[in-house]
Amino acid sequence: AQSVAQPEDQVNVAEGNPLTVKCTYSVSGNPYLFWYVQYPNRGLQFLLKYITGDNLVKGSYGFEAEFNKSQTSFHLKKPSALVSDSALYFCAVRDMVYGQNFVFGPGTRLSVLP
Amino acid sequence: DTEVTQTPKHLVMGMTNKKSLKCEQHMGHRAMYWYKQKAKKPPELMFVYSYEKLSINESVPSRFSPECPNSSLLNLHLHALQPEDSALYLCASSQVTPGQGGNMQPQHFGDGTRLSIL
Numbered sequence: 001a002q003s004v005a006q007p008e009d010q011v012n013v014a015e016g017n018p019l020t021v022k023c024t025y026s027v028s029g030n031p032y033l034f035w036y037v038q039y040p041n042r043g044l045q046f047l048l049k050y051i052t053g054d055n056l057v058k059g060s061y062g063f064e065a066e067f068n069k070s071q072t073s074f075h076l077k078k079p080s081a082l083v084s085d086s087a088l089y090f091c092a093v094r095d096m097v098y099g100q101n102f103v104f105g106p107g108t109r110l111s112v113l114p
Numbered sequence: 115d116t117e118v119t120q121t122p123k124h125l126v127m128g129m130t131n132k133k134s135l136k137c138e139q140h141m142g143h144r145a146m147y148w149y150k151q152k153a154k155k156p157p158e159l160m161f162v163y164s165y166e167k168l169s170i171n172e173s174v175p176s177r178f179s180p181e182c183p184n185s186s187l188l189n190l191h192l193h194a195l196q197p198e199d200s201a202l203y204l205c206a207s208s209q210v211t212p213g214q215g216g217n218m219q220p221q222h223f224g225d226g227t228r229l230s231i232l
Binding site: 034041043045051105 | 155157222
């Protein structure tokens with residue numbers, strides 16, 4: 001069965017510092033991996049995805065993520081955090097074999113402090 | 115602005131009422147989804163439509179009835195709901211890549227309908 005873990009419920013970072021939001025996954029085949037962000041009273045917004053190829057994926061709003069197959073991880077990163085990045089972040093996975101299902105991690109709340 | 119539009123934004127209904135949630139997209143996506151989201155939790159998949167046909171029903175109670183009248187519209191009909199059904203209901207859509215089941219395509223979400231059952 002597929003699963004996604006986000007080991008930190010909450011991440012606090014000072015504005016201007018680099019940020020990392022962690023994600024690990026478990027799938028039966030090769031994964032399709034996604035990051036989404038949710039602001040209060042809004043739907044989920046797509047940030048980036050990993051399908052195949054380069055392990056460093058660049059996405060929207062200056063975010064990037066690093067795919068590590070040996071560690072089954074897909075951590076979200078940004079070199080310099082903004083207060084406006086404060087939101088709820090979800091990692092998600094689709095299994096290439098069993099595919100239509102889209103499994104979300106539990107979410108990580110990011111707070112960027114001014 | 116999101117490209118998936120959901121109406122209404124808020125809905126309060128009694129347990130005996132019948133109401134419908136509406137979702138519309140004009141991106142040409144042929145897969146559409148309904149999710150239920152409780153506060154501070156991830157979305158839970160309810161239904162998936164692919165080419166206007168129901169392809170996944172995640173054991174959702176029959177008091178929730180989905181409908182996909184055409185490729186741009188998705189409805190969720192509600193009847194005799196329970197207080198625990200109060201949640202944010204999210205609609206999403208995605209492209210479907212022929213031969214690959216649309217696995218690699220991201221889903222685009224609306225801003226949801228916040229439903230409260232009295």
